[in-house]
Amino acid sequence: MLQMKQLSIYEQIIHLKEQLPAEADSVSVSLVEHIQPVSAVCFFQKAADYAGSRFFWQSAEGDLTLAGAGAFATLEAASGAGRFQDAQSKIASYKQNMRWTEEAEHRGTGPLFFGGFSFFPGENQTPWEEVPEALFILPEILLTQANGQYFITYHVNIDQQTDPEKVVERLECQKENLLHGEKQEAPWFGPLELHDRLSYTDWKTFIEQAVQDITDGPLNKVVLARQLKAIFTQPVAVERLLEELYARRSNDYVFLLEYGETVFAGATPERLVQVEGSRVRSACIAGSIGRGATTLEDEAKAEALLNDEKNREEHQYVVDMIQDALAPLCEKVKLPESPEIMRLKTIQHLYTPVHGKALAEAHIFDYIERLHPTPAMGGVPQKEALTYIEENEPLERGWYAAPIGWVDGSGGGDFAAAIRSMLIQERTAVLFAGCGIVADSTPLEEYEETNLKFQPMLQVLGGRMK
Numbered sequence: 001m002l003q004m005k006q007l008s009i010y011e012q013i014i015h016l017k018e019q020l021p022a023e024a025d026s027v028s029v030s031l032v033e034h035i036q037p038v039s040a041v042c043f044f045q046k047a048a049d050y051a052g053s054r055f056f057w058q059s060a061e062g063d064l065t066l067a068g069a070g071a072f073a074t075l076e077a078a079s080g081a082g083r084f085q086d087a088q089s090k091i092a093s094y095k096q097n098m099r100w101t102e103e104a105e106h107r108g109t110g111p112l113f114f115g116g117f118s119f120f121p122g123e124n125q126t127p128w129e130e131v132p133e134a135l136f137i138l139p140e141i142l143l144t145q146a147n148g149q150y151f152i153t154y155h156v157n158i159d160q161q162t163d164p165e166k167v168v169e170r171l172e173c174q175k176e177n178l179l180h181g182e183k184q185e186a187p188w189f190g191p192l193e194l195h196d197r198l199s200y201t202d203w204k205t206f207i208e209q210a211v212q213d214i215t216d217g218p219l220n221k222v223v224l225a226r227q228l229k230a231i232f233t234q235p236v237a238v239e240r241l242l243e244e245l246y247a248r249r250s251n252d253y254v255f256l257l258e259y260g261e262t263v264f265a266g267a268t269p270e271r272l273v274q275v276e277g278s279r280v281r282s283a284c285i286a287g288s289i290g291r292g293a294t295t296l297e298d299e300a301k302a303e304a305l306l307n308d309e310k311n312r313e314e315h316q317y318v319v320d321m322i323q324d325a326l327a328p329l330c331e332k333v334k335l336p337e338s339p340e341i342m343r344l345k346t347i348q349h350l351y352t353p354v355h356g357k358a359l360a361e362a363h364i365f366d367y368i369e370r371l372h373p374t375p376a377m378g379g380v381p382q383k384e385a386l387t388y389i390e391e392n393e394p395l396e397r398g399w400y401a402a403p404i405g406w407v408d409g410s411g412g413g414d415f416a417a418a419i420r421s422m423l424i425q426e427r428t429a430v431l432f433a434g435c436g437i438v439a440d441s442t443p444l445e446e447y448e449e450t451n452l453k454f455q456p457m458l459q460v461l462g463g464r465m466k
């Protein structure tokens, strides 16, 4: 393939300045440069000057890592059912006033917005009240690792008077600090004290009632969650938290979003939707069992899961819904006939990968709107399940189990469902874990399953279940 010569940042500014209409006040530009390999975790840690507006993301396959520093633009979407379309149009109209060159068309670079939505439309309640219902951030500086290549994207405003040399000088200086500057050692903030929202007795009553309601009414499946609070002796140091989160990742998405004093972080196996060119990918993940102590035991458990009627039923609801949700937005949707096993560190799931060919006019937010929440996060029928969760679940979901991810200048993007996650404020981390309840669920099994789902974040925090 013919390799085009890359324009330097200086050349990109000159080029973009030449295209400015004479009367333009100023425009925002994405400037992208190819760099030597660096650690995205270190980049985040060195960006201490941007504390409160950083983010980190790594895809489940590890082929794309993003670390953002500073908020060049912050977009919030309107409340309610139209929030996905509103976020899409706000991002689109912001991008209309932006300029970039071909350098910004590599995957995961350029005018990329990172953010997400809360699970339910409507204003967030305690402990989420600081977090907007839908938030997307265009970073001031973005580090991208995509398929083994590394890039930095800078966002700046330019006008006819802009002196390219001065801009380059300033960006070089920022880059120097972020790539080669000192990194402060972040202290550990433990030990922690754990507070369970529900005693086992209360959980048992809650699940028994749900099973009864499923048996008696129109509900077939509902995903219900528990909340665990960890309280530390010191405020949580985000730099250290990210290090622990990253070190313990398995094949899941790693995400962390700082919003002022609030941090939302997790490591989720669950892809909601990825769009890359005309390729659409989603995943059905539902049905769970623990890991075995030996390979033999592990395989026996996997086999039991694959043959378990209750888990297969829970899984099939997700498969049917995702297939229906994608059909109007894809030329073709392909998925295997039966699920395979997804093995994570502490748990294994039934997993059906889904592939589609995108319709040209569909935007990633159109997919999200049709997919969220899948029956892996909400239930079946969707409307009844959501009402059930809102009325009965004794916690505020906020961004838990909701779409989180990024969308770039070419309409590509990747969103995950934010499970195996936690909300961190000062000395407190609130962890979330849910499980699909169907007519033959039992409280104890579901309790143990949620315990397994707390493990990844608890381990990051240096704790474990009793």
Ligand SMILES: C=C(O[C@@H]1C=C(C(=O)O)C=C[C@H]1O)C(=O)O
Binding pocket: 223, 225, 270, 285, 286, 287, 288, 314, 349, 376, 377, 401, 419, 420, 432, 433, 434, 435, 436, 437, 453
């Ligand atoms: C809701 C969660 O997990 C979901 C529920 C699962 C299940 O019920 O088997 C499995 C994976 C996820 O789709 C969670 O981890 O909080």
